[in-house]
Amino acid sequence: MIDNQELEHINSETVNRKTLKEITTPVSENLSEFRNFFKETIKSDVFLLDQIINYLLRQKGKELRPTLVFMTANLFGEINNRSYVAATMIELLHTATLIHDDVVDEADSRRGFVSINKIWKNKAGVLLGDYLLSKGLLIALENKEHNLLEVQSRAVQKMSEGELRQLKTAGLFNMTEDRYFQIISEKTASLISTCCECGAVSVTDDENIHETMREIGMCIGIAFQIRDDLFDYGMDDIGKPTRNDIQERKVTLPLIKALEHAPKRKSAHIRALMKKRKKSTNNIDEIVDFVHENGGMKYAKQTMYDYANKAIDSLNSVPLSPAKQDFADLIQFVITRKK
DSSP: OOOOOOOOOOOTTOOOOOOHHHHTGGGHHHHHHHHHHHHHHHOOSSHHHHHHHHHHHTOOOOOHHHHHHHHHHHHHSOOOHHHHHHHHHHHHHHHHHHHHHHHHHTOSEETTEEOHHHHHHHHHHHHHHHHHHHHHHHHHHHTTOHHHHHHHHHHHHHHHHHHHHHHHHHHHTOOOHHHHHHHHIIIIIHHHHHHHHHHHHTTOOOHHHHHHHHHHHHHHHHHHHHHHHHHTTOOTTSOOOOOHHHHTTOOOHHHHHHHHHSOHHHHHHHHHHHHOSSOOHHHHHHHHHHHHHTTHHHHHHHHHHHHHHHHHHHHTTSOOOTHHHHHHHHHHHHHHOOO
């Protein structure tokens, strides 16, 4: 018998005792089957393409997005072929955007591997991304999954709009909290929201459920991105910060809030440091100290918890299921992960 008590809220005292492997145990067999499904979908008889794809398949990430698809499906039914199609479409889209991002950013590495654009040059990276996007379209059409295609096409639109919005805002250095949330909702959260919605679509026709999971996914996605943004400034519970956002002049929530709280003269000085294309170690340390001293970290962290708990509250409205606690554990992992 399942206890019908409400799922607990997450806060700064919460300790996540489960690893991602433990959390994903209920869908581990599905993830294994998904990997085979994905590999079969993207194989090619073009030698160079097949060579790059084999290299790509070695770069296994956390598989958060297919996990969200399968865990959502488990909430409302049984994982089926539609669930695998949905997860594969999303992973194709996600992988394509990462490859294109590496080309745009001229990145040298991805997930501990030398980046594809570094080895095979930008043209190959762009073409591989295009190939993966086309495969996503084809698998949807071949399986007559027009609903899944519609949901994911909206995500592609939002992600593109978010990237362009961020590009314009970064150039003008006029980031506000409202703009920040709009950008991360489009760039990051829209795809995570799509994972949850597509997982629901794969097992039920109930549009109310689709909407609920879309909203839950949006909250998870926003919390996920804030966690990423906190990494750059360092936290007590994470490893060595990268400082990439600071070096690349990206203005994120911790800095936005600190700039609001600090005296105008000090804020103007920090803005000038952020605008520098090449920052010294002392410049970076000064920016990080400023964010900690002016409440930026505390505010961003609490906001992250608020969005995670909003997802938990919505999840409490979902019918009773053993999968509910599994899903809640995954939400907790998203905001307590170390990288």
